[in-house]
Amino acid sequence: MFTKFKKRYVVTAVAVVFLFVGTSFRNDFFEIAKQIEIFTTLFKTVNTNYVDETNPGELMDTAIKSMLADLDPYTNYFNEADVAKFKINNTGEYTGIGALITRKEGRLIIKEPYKDYAADKAGLKAGDEIIQIGDVSLANFKEDAGELLKGTRNTKIDIKYKRQGKVYDTQLVLDEVDVRAVPYFGMVDKETGYIVLSQFNAKASTETKQALQQLKTEGAKRIILDLRGNPGGLLNEAVNVCNLFVPEGEIIVTTKSKNEKYNNTYKTTKAPVDTEIPLAVLVDGKSASASEIVSGALQDLDRAVIVGSRSFGKGLVQRPLELTYGTQVKVTISRYYTPSGRGIQALDYTHKDVDGKAIRINEKDYNAFKTRKGRTVYDGGGILPDVVLDESKQSTIADALQRNDAIFNYATAYYYKHPDMGAKIPTVTDADFEDFKQYLKKENFEFDTETEKALKLMHDTAVKEKIDASIANEYNQLLAALQKSEEKELNKHKEEIKKLLQDELIKRYQYKEGLYKYYTVNNAEIKKATALLGNTAEYNKILLK
Numbered sequence: 001m002f003t004k005f006k007k008r009y010v011v012t013a014v015a016v017v018f019l020f021v022g023t024s025f026r027n028d029f030f031e032i033a034k035q036i037e038i039f040t041t042l043f044k045t046v047n048t049n050y051v052d053e054t055n056p057g058e059l060m061d062t063a064i065k066s067m068l069a070d071l072d073p074y075t076n077y078f079n080e081a082d083v084a085k086f087k088i089n090n091t092g093e094y095t096g097i098g099a100l101i102t103r104k105e106g107r108l109i110i111k112e113p114y115k116d117y118a119a120d121k122a123g124l125k126a127g128d129e130i131i132q133i134g135d136v137s138l139a140n141f142k143e144d145a146g147e148l149l150k151g152t153r154n155t156k157i158d159i160k161y162k163r164q165g166k167v168y169d170t171q172l173v174l175d176e177v178d179v180r181a182v183p184y185f186g187m188v189d190k191e192t193g194y195i196v197l198s199q200f201n202a203k204a205s206t207e208t209k210q211a212l213q214q215l216k217t218e219g220a221k222r223i224i225l226d227l228r229g230n231p232g233g234l235l236n237e238a239v240n241v242c243n244l245f246v247p248e249g250e251i252i253v254t255t256k257s258k259n260e261k262y263n264n265t266y267k268t269t270k271a272p273v274d275t276e277i278p279l280a281v282l283v284d285g286k287s288a289s290a291s292e293i294v295s296g297a298l299q300d301l302d303r304a305v306i307v308g309s310r311s312f313g314k315g316l317v318q319r320p321l322e323l324t325y326g327t328q329v330k331v332t333i334s335r336y337y338t339p340s341g342r343g344i345q346a347l348d349y350t351h352k353d354v355d356g357k358a359i360r361i362n363e364k365d366y367n368a369f370k371t372r373k374g375r376t377v378y379d380g381g382g383i384l385p386d387v388v389l390d391e392s393k394q395s396t397i398a399d400a401l402q403r404n405d406a407i408f409n410y411a412t413a414y415y416y417k418h419p420d421m422g423a424k425i426p427t428v429t430d431a432d433f434e435d436f437k438q439y440l441k442k443e444n445f446e447f448d449t450e451t452e453k454a455l456k457l458m459h460d461t462a463v464k465e466k467i468d469a470s471i472a473n474e475y476n477q478l479l480a481a482l483q484k485s486e487e488k489e490l491n492k493h494k495e496e497i498k499k500l501l502q503d504e505l506i507k508r509y510q511y512k513e514g515l516y517k518y519y520t521v522n523n524a525e526i527k528k529a530t531a532l533l534g535n536t537a538e539y540n541k542i543l544l545k
Helices: 002-019 023-027 029-049 056-069 080-086 145-149 204-217 235-243 290-300 396-403 406-417 430-442 450-464 469-492 494-522 524-534 536-543
Strands: 076-078 093-096 099-104 107-113 129-133 156-163 166-173 175-178 184-187 192-196 222-226 251-256 264-267 279-283 305-308 316-322 328-337 347-352 358-360 368-370 376-378
Touching (some): 099 145, 129 145, 184 494, 192 204, 192 494, 192 524, 204 222, 222 524, 235 251, 235 264, 251 290, 279 290, 279 524, 305 524, 305 536, 396 469, 396 494, 406 430, 406 494, 430 494, 450 469, 494 524, 524 536
Parallel strands (some): 192 222, 222 279, 279 305
Antiparallel strands (some): 076 328, 093 175, 099 107, 107 129, 129 156, 156 166, 316 328, 347 358
């Protein structure tokens, strides 16, 4: 009852506290003052009269965060502890164990150790579960366990970890971790250079420039810039990356807001490296924000051919704002627009469906825009490539397999069955695919489709109402039909899933660097981009040169 009360009334009241300092305060002073008074009275009354002891800080924290969650996923409140823990360091340097880790279902799992950093040197592998850090057992540890793995350089941390059912000990020695924005670059063929830009930290444009210059000295006469899976980062670095390929003074992106001070135009300010070299940019459904600024601007300026699938559509701009007592709020302040005027944002958080999910812009409502040379491009969220490749799109079933760690966990089991492959590239055969399907059955893998969720909810309700026995036959028939349908989907997307399995396995044996090297020879999108760049007539036709 009290939980419902908090969400309905406290959250509403807290909303106006944040609006107090905004434009609405000036326009509607009485309403805001009224709501603040209601909230203040309510907050005091609840904390004074509630049957059990309350924690005012936690109560307020829950109310604020619940209220902001109703706006969009990017507007977030950070209390004092959050600010200390989660302030983003965009320099690309930090002290740590040098691994991507995740906490899932109470377990702290190594997702990817970075080559030659602390975790790798200590012998940790993807799939290892850290169960103790120093004297702290993680079995019942509810706080952020990642904080226990931080410290100054050369700090020694003893840990226990579980691997394939066995427990091991090792010691981590913390060191500086240099998070490279460009983790790989190289030549695809004698004339085509390939640059992977994985994030837009403070080193993004510098590292991209260095890679571009180095590739040109090695004979590159055309460039593939890979932004697939790049979630974005610093806006100024997106502008600077574009500046490598376009002249000084070009508009790259504009931001628009109801608040005039957040309306800005961002232009290139430096001398470029090369404004003529043929350029292909790879994007996919996980390319977001700054990646969309770069691909959208280069497309609108007719400077590059975009290849792949429609990008994510994250066109909302956030800014951290300082509050009292060391707290912060990261607020969505404006929207991104490409040089032609296209909005990048895909989801409309002001309009939601019956399940409370933001609505995606309908294709019939897309608007047409013109590039510099008169090509027609459309908004609708994200950047639609000039060359759309089906193999760049991820199916729903493949997304579920990755999201729920089926591919990751299978790769872990595979790795320990075949530990001595060395530099050999693992090949996922049809037999391996059948083995993977059996693995899913053995592990009772849940795909979490909407149908599966609805069926499970129905069964849980039937159990509560004690009618599950009477519908057991019907339920089992539906479940069997659903499982048959899911297996059909697995078979339908067999080649896509095999590719994802192979990518994950290559990382296990040869790290991320080995995967990128493999891509230069075997990846379908890179092959298409290479062929396109090598066909001057086709390339120029797309750009209307």
